[in-house]
Amino acid sequence: MIKIKNVEKVFNRNTVNEKRAIDNLSLEITKGEFVTIIGSNGAGKTTLLNLIAGTYIPDKGKIIIDDEDITTLPEYKRAKYLGRIFQDPLMGTAGSMTIEENLAMAELRGKRRGLGWGVKKSKRSFYRELLKSLGLGLEERLSDPVFLLSGGQRQSITLLMATLSMPKLLLLDEHTTSLDPKTAQKVIELTDKIVKENKLTTIMVTHNMQQAISYGNRMIMLHEGKIKFDVSGDEKQKLTVEEVVKKFGTELTDETLLSASVSR
């Protein structure tokens, strides 16, 4: 489905601040896989997502989706393949626009936009059903501007938007980190439900090791821009936080990561 071949990304090359964010990394993800990516700060998790999404262009290597080379394709042209959710819950929606306008824009992901009405009345009942599935009571608030909603509500809508047009690949960039623990749990469960129901190929970057272990069917640990650990199938199901910490404790210096694992 997606092939990443010998990709390299270096920031501030030839300066004292040179940072090899992604170092000759290769990775192949097959259709329907739900991959969680974990690693300490600066391991290259978000850079990897940015390379796949087109925010950055790699210095070396290739990125291929379904046999199409997208290595240098501009970000907006990748939209037809990708759905993406950011860490900041405000990033996924346009706050001054209404819930139904945001949903309608997401429905046109990667399609040609013209002078037809942005929100079609006939779609309203469909949007209502979708919002009902969130269980947040938003189905009665279709024409409310999104800035009135809480971070968790906005992130839930972003999740609906990302999946509305069934992307080939869903990218989740620590999308529960900025939410309070209760809301974060709700959003992650909703994510899991949506991904499973639609068999979406998904890459989820997370800081939280418990999350990385509990969800998905493959886990990858990044360290200094390289894949340190890649586990899937039964082996992944049996994995525990203690085991990972024991194995990689010396490299997992990141405090958030450790506290998240120790608290269990």
Next chain:
Amino acid sequence: MGILSQLLSVIPISLEQGFAYALVALGILVSFRILAFPDLTVDGSFALGGAVAARLIIAGYHPLVGIIMAIICGFLAGTATGFLNTKLKINSLLAGILVMTILYSVNLRVMGRANIPLLTVKTIFTPFEEMQISRYIPIIIFFFLVTFASKIILDLFFRTQIGMAMRATGDNEQMIITLGVNTDRITVLGLGISNALIALSGALIAQDQGFSDAGMGIGMIVAGLASIIIGEALIRKKSVGWLTFAAVTGSVVYRLFISIGLRLGLAPTDLKMATGLMVIIALGLPAIRKEKEGKLHLRGV
């Protein structure tokens, strides 16, 4: 004449100018508010509209031809600024200043001199001047209709797929990029629409005041911003239809302030200073009150 009747007598001129300059306010609304792009092309594109229309009218073309050409030229001026910003990656403020400065020379070239009088030629307003009623009535109605037609067209446009993508570009550019919109193209289009409206205003006002002048655009951007700020202070609803309505209302109220100020002894030479101070106070108040809200959100600065 009592003070009250003196003040009442400024209403017709305020309505006329308020609706005429409301097109500038609508244009600035599209760039500053909707696209969050601080476009300084305005002063140049307003005079460009006047210059193009005046030159074509004295060359014998129908005033409508002059107006349509002015709209097209304004659109092109806006896309030039957009191109400098999105393709050549020049800072948004600088891109606008560059095009504005270039337009000053262009406008002199178009007119062939610094000033073209239009009092003796047939303009779009000539039929109204010949009517047997006060000239204010038909002219106010004319500007009202043009402005409200523009407002309605803008409102409808912002409900289309492209229009919604434009609003999202100003609101959350990263989000609409991930939904597959080329925001560079949307920015260029939006600046084109904005400056087309502004040039239309310049073309109509040149004919209304009876001349086109190379310097007629100076201060237009600040006046337009003042109109928008006044409008938003009066009308707090934020949906697009209300924003355009607020811009038009703000323009009329702003012109009313100006006319009253002039009647009360404000020197015409101090007008731009007074307007500038008004905008500074309106934009600075949130900072003085240590509020976070209310600041203009702008891209590319």
